Amino acid sequence: MSITPLPLPQPPAKAPEFGRDALIVCESLVRIYQSGSVEVQALQGLDLVVDSGEMVAVVGASGSGKSTLLSILAGVDAPTAGRVRVDRWNLLDMSRADRVRYRRHTVGLVRQQTAANLIPYLTARQMVDLPMTAARTPRRVRRRRAAELLDLLGVAECAERRPAQLSGGQQMRVAIAVALANEPRVLLADEPTGELDNATSAAVFGLLREINRRLGVTVVIVTHDPSVSGQVERTVAIRDGRTSSEVLRRTATGDDGAPQVIAEEYAVMDRTGRIQVPRDYREALALTRRVRLVLEADHVAIRPDGGGPG
Numbered sequence: 566m567s568i569t570p571l572p573l574p575q576p577p578a579k580a581p582e583f584g585r586d587a588l589i590v591c592e593s594l595v596r597i598y599q600s601g602s603v604e605v606q607a608l609q610g611l612d613l614v615v616d617s618g619e620m621v622a623v624v625g626a627s628g629s630g631k632s633t634l635l636s637i638l639a640g641v642d643a644p645t646a647g648r649v650r651v652d653r654w655n656l657l658d659m660s661r662a663d664r665v666r667y668r669r670h671t672v673g674l675v676r677q678q679t680a681a682n683l684i685p686y687l688t689a690r691q692m693v694d695l696p697m698t699a700a701r702t703p704r705r706v707r708r709r710r711a712a713e714l715l716d717l718l719g720v721a722e723c724a725e726r727r728p729a730q731l732s733g734g735q736q737m738r739v740a741i742a743v744a745l746a747n748e749p750r751v752l753l754a755d756e757p758t759g760e761l762d763n764a765t766s767a768a769v770f771g772l773l774r775e776i777n778r779r780l781g782v783t784v785v786i787v788t789h790d791p792s793v794s795g796q797v798e799r800t801v802a803i804r805d806g807r808t809s810s811e812v813l814r815r816t817a818t819g820d821d822g823a824p825q826v827i828a829e830e831y832a833v834m835d836r837t838g839r840i841q842v843p844r845d846y847r848e849a850l851a852l853t854r855r856v857r858l859v860l861e862a863d864h865v866a867i868r869p870d871g872g873g874p875g
């Protein structure tokens with residue numbers, strides 16, 4: 566029996582470089598931790614592309630590799646293999662001096678425990694001033710910018726207070742102001758609302774959205790809280806150290822003319838064509854080890870194995 570192959574669309578002569586125009590590109594990122602004789606693969610070939618100006622949430626269960634990813638993007642940790650570029654920096658191959666420059670100017674990091682971001686004996690204004698002093702910003706500019714940032718974050722009245730005199734929400738706002746002090750292109754936040762009550766977390770999210778919109782800073786938030794996807798336009802899910810799916814939200818006009826938020830889930834395909842089929846889909850059709858892929862004119866179908874030698 567002969568099978569007539571479907572005519573395949575012609576690929577472009579030269580495929581464009583993966584994530585060429587993006588601000589953040591992670592490709593096949595691997596991070597292996599060695600603890601004693603045990604190897605832990607925290608990231609197992611993760612792909613992620615974030616465009617300039619985006620606000621993205623990275624969600625995943627505890628241990629899925631979220632904090633590891635953020636530490637690598639922050640220049641605090643180095644990957645074992647793969648490719649990672651932020652702005653013009655190749656994070657896999659960076660001198661010590663460049664790493665300092667990168668951490669000082671390109672990224673701002675807000676850590677998971679609110680207290681870890683703050684210095685107990687400094688006031689809010691002094692803490693925002695510190696990264697600018699390290700960057701040798703003139704005193705006059707530092708003063709003005711610290712006042713502007715504390716005002717933007719809604720904690721202008723806390724400028725002369727130390728961390729112990731601030732509420733959890735105020736501490737987080739000051740920590741964000743500190744992270745923004747040197748005008749980074751990227752703000753990275755690890756569980757920024759993990760220790761806050763619902764109302765305070767909603768307020769902090771609103772602020773992050775405003776910073777993203779008003780300052781044009783690209784924001785990447787890592788959290789185990791799936792409800793966060795309701796707060797951002799794009800949510801990337803990671804599972805077992807790999808990107809598994811993305812949810813995109815957009816506003817469209819419904820039949821009644823009212824605006825409606827539409828959330829669509831996509832599977833993420835890596836460069837070699839691998840995708841992860843969600844467990845509920847696999848279970849619904851009893852998809853197991855072997856499936857049939859069928860190329861149709863405008864889609865690829867995955868069908869259960871019809872039998873035969875196993």
Ligand SMILES: Nc1ncnc2c1ncn2[C@@H]1O[C@H](COP(=O)(O)OP(=O)(O)OP(=O)(O)O)[C@@H](O)[C@H]1O
Nearest residue numbers: 598600605607626627628629630631632633634789
């Ligand atoms: N320094 C380290 N040494 C050894 N193993 C580590 C180290 N840091 C992380 N791991 C392991 O790597 C895996 C991923 O950890 P990571 O902290 O990135 O996950 P996470 O998704 O941020 O989890 P959580 O939500 O609990 O913070 C886990 O199995 C963790 O135990």
